[in-house]
Amino acid sequence: MRTCLRAIPALLIAFVFSGQLHAATVDTVKTFSAAMNKEIKAVVITPDSYKKKESKDIRYPVVYLLHGAGGHQDDWIKKVPELKEMADRYNLLIVCPDGNVTSWYFDSPVDPAWKYETYVAAELVKWTDEHYRTIADRKGRAITGLSMGGHGGMYLSFRHQDVYGAGGSMSGGVDFRPFPKNWDIAKRLGAYADVPERWDENTAVNLIGLLKPGSLSLIIDCGTDDFFFKVNNEFHAKLLENKIQHDYIVRPGGHTWEYWRNAVDYQLLFMSHYFKSKN
Template identity: 30%
Template sequence: MKKILLYIILFLSGIDGAWALPIEKEGMSIYSPSLKQEVSYSIILPEGYEHSDTEYPVLYMFHGIGGDYTSWLEYGNVARVMDKMIKEGKIQPFIMVIPDGYLSYYSDTYDSSSLYETFFIKELVPYIDNNYRTRKDINGRSIIGFSMGGFGALSVSLRNRHLFGSVVALSPSIRTEKQYMEEGPQKGWDNQWGRIFGGVGKNGKQRLTSYYKQHSPYHILSTLRNSDLKGFGIMLDIGDKEGTLCESNEELHRLLLERQIPHEWEVRSGGHDFTCWNTALPKAFRFINEYFNGKQSGNSESSLPNETPFIQTANATVYYPEQAQGSTRKYPIIYVQGEINEQQQKVLVSQFHQMVDENKTWPAVLCFVKANTDLSETISDIEKQLSGIRGSQRMRALITLGDNIKEGIEAIQRENLFTGIVCVNAIGNENDAQNLIKAVNSHKRYPRCWIEILPESKEYGFSSNIHILLKESDLEHEFRSRKCKEANVFTYWEDWILYLNNRIHV
């Protein structure tokens, strides 16, 4: 027994020196006069906090419905994510505070029966500043939240811009006006929304109380000018498998585009869960770090492709996979239509061959089709004239750029040509969107679609509409909205190839 106790003492006394990690304090509490109760919170202090006199920025972390002050600790593993990024030199150290948010939407209720925002702004933030070594300036504070916490992060930070310099909302639980007016059942709506923002027992426009509009991120951002948000950072991130929140978040992004309010926006693979939010976390920490006065590094890597033989036809350039002399096998074919010069083609082909060499994808023929030429006719000519191509719908895929989506739509309206289509920064109108959905729907299983659009694109609404219409039609697809590196439209070429390879070999 004495020997066991000795080992325990030696073990505990050696922890500090053995593992240099952040300090995670779970289940702390503060008494709130506003809420008339103890409120639990967890706090994460960066490694070295106890042995320095540094003042640190603070990130407040809001959880979603069903979560509590442990959610980010347990499901986000945020202490170790932060620590790893600090040690890699990607971010500076900061303090994280995770308060218990209950089912409050981080707002005071309309009838003042529960004053959560008052507690947070007037009690918790001052308490943290008084009891920990924190930076007291605006840029030294930020809020991040998921789901209900995303709503709260946006609402609280936007309403208190004198305290916070940035906000990150992951899959924020917001509603379009139509959704808010029609959502049911009534009892569930009353408990989630009406109890806080007024309108209990009401439906339709009676639910859109002035108090709700004062707290709804969509309505707040509808009233703010670009100049009101100067220096304030906004990042929105959502998964493409979201349900109800897909349309409302798309609408919020489009509002910000229309009002020319700077913000980060990304649609990534995933749904309403920590698998998706954890994938977004490193980007969120880097974004917040910029507003904590961190430096942003660039990437100036260039690609030097090998020379690859090709076959030139009237409307296309065809590149075959690398193969031994005497081989007679056939290959799937990926058509790429858009304004792509010869140098760009060779870079993309070189990257593709490298992926094949690394066993990331299987060999295929790449065919670059001239912009705005008849796609169906070109495909027919290529597959009649050239050998070594598996000329079937299952073994054929398409990547289309800009307004060339119209050629793709016309092609699949005539015939079910492709197993998968990637639409990049598409340009079109409402009729084009409807025609695409109708054509895809008529073929049922194929083609599956990947929609890729720049967050700041003037044509964002078109791709966003396609995404929403595909969801409404229950058509499986992928939707991504993310920035390109150094204005390179092919930044995500590898992602598209992997997607189409999976479609071809499903």
């Protein structure tokens, strides 16, 4: 009996050590934006299989995962460490860029040094393809995010259908016009009362006309208690009106990490199915 009791801790140590050997890798990298002339950090999660010798010739799909207002590149991995397990489960790379605290992922017509659309949709994608074994094609790329990043997922996938094959949004601010004084958007576009046309041109709901049926695989998720729930319902209705196929998930929940921790697994599963259907 004593022998068995002594063996148990050793087995536990071996199990933990084994888990550490077989897990996704999380790296914080420095990228460069020529458009903004500055270094920008990103978190890159690679699945366990990526570093194995037998997969050295395999190329991997990438999901670009965007943070919300007030966040940074490490928000997702700090709040949802299970992303490492998801990268392994779905066998894909996850790239989380620093989109600044209130970029909304567009190029500002007011500030020429504010070019987060160019950075995320062009410069970061190019950098990732050059530094990792990726499927360097829209069939191997998807983009999604939460809140401000949900707007970015829709805005960037709609405007760059040659870059991404799938787009997602979690609790996304897919129409920010009802919130003209929030999140420093007026600093990037000008005041809504003065230049409403800029707001119209840069809010995701008004870009649905860029889509053709089947042009993108889309998944949208929002909780019923979220302050963005109304604009997401309207976004969903407009997609239906334009005959754009999409998954729309509605569950009880608010604008919280508890909600997004659950939502991101659905999003990555959806993206994984898309990649498998195309590659």
